[in-house]
Amino acid sequence: xxxxxxxxxxxxxxxxxxxxxxxxxxxxxxxxxALAVFIAVAAVARVSGAHLNPAVSVALAVVGAFPWSAVxxxxxxxxLGAFAxxxxxxxTYLPHWKQTPDGELKRAxxxxxxxxxxxxxxxxxxxxxxxxxxFGVLTMKSAFEKTLTGSVIPIDLGALSALPVALLVWxxxxxxxxxxxxxxxxxRDAGPRLAHALLPIPGxxxxxxxxxxxxxxxxxxxxxxxxxxxxTLGKF
Numbered sequence: 001x002x003x004x005x006x007x008x009x010x011x012x013x014x015x016x017x018x019x020x021x022x023x024x025x026x027x028x029x030x031x032x033x034a035l036a037v038f039i040a041v042a043a044v045a046r047v048s049g050a051h052l053n054p055a056v057s058v059a060l061a062v063v064g065a066f067p068w069s070a071v072x073x074x075x076x077x078x079x080l081g082a083f084a085x086x087x088x089x090x091x092t093y094l095p096h097w098k099q100t101p102d103g104e105l106k107r108a109x110x111x112x113x114x115x116x117x118x119x120x121x122x123x124x125x126x127x128x129x130x131x132x133x134x135f136g137v138l139t140m141k142s143a144f145e146k147t148l149t150g151s152v153i154p155i156d157l158g159a160l161s162a163l164p165v166a167l168l169v170w171x172x173x174x175x176x177x178x179x180x181x182x183x184x185x186x187x188r189d190a191g192p193r194l195a196h197a198l199l200p201i202p203g204x205x206x207x208x209x210x211x212x213x214x215x216x217x218x219x220x221x222x223x224x225x226x227x228x229x230x231x232t233l234g235k236f
Contacts, residue, residue, distance in 0.1 A: 193212055
């Protein structure tokens with residue numbers, strides 16, 4: 001929920017008409033998402049291991065750092081949290097939906113859409129982005145000098161231990177996010193997309209369900225590839 005409140009929130013701030021941050025640009029969006037990851041990871045790491053992303057949960061299960069039996073429950077919680085966060089963003093910007101004439105911009109607050117629609121290219125982009133995220137997370141042992149555990153980053157240096165993951169997400173957004181908007185997280189896209197479909201947003205476009213499978217399936221593929229490479233290299 002925290003991830004989406006701050007992540008989709010910064011998108012709303014940049015895109016919606018008469019927002020104070022309107023047209024402030026891609027750097028603001030990528031920075032806001034990185035900070036959203038930092039806050040969310042720091043907030044819940046000690047409780048849940050900071051799994052904000054089904055792709056992360058699956059990858060950690062593949063490498064033996066997380067029980068498969070817990071994966072379904074985590075994914076459900078991630079989806080519910082993402083949906084709740086999207087509802088809070090909708091409430092926060094309530095007067096701005098009517099003021100924004102472009103229905104596609106309203107949808108973009110909630111979920112991703114490709115800059116150039118090409119299913120194979122869009123799928124590949126999301127696979128690569130998620131591969132970088134997961135492989136980066138799995139190999140960040142040097143950031144905390146502990147054996148890989150079920151936590152994404154064990155919080156043993158206070159909140160600063162969440163910083164490497166936040167910087168990784170920021171880098172992915174800046175470098176690889178242009179083609180698809182870098183979902184790299186099935187829950188991040190699916191939960192808010194469902195919220196967009198259900199909420200009474202004036203003048204909204206369709207929720208683009210024909211594209212929705214890509215930001216759900218491609219991150220899982222990227223996560224499996226990253227985990228497989230990590231295992232092949234001997235959990236270095």
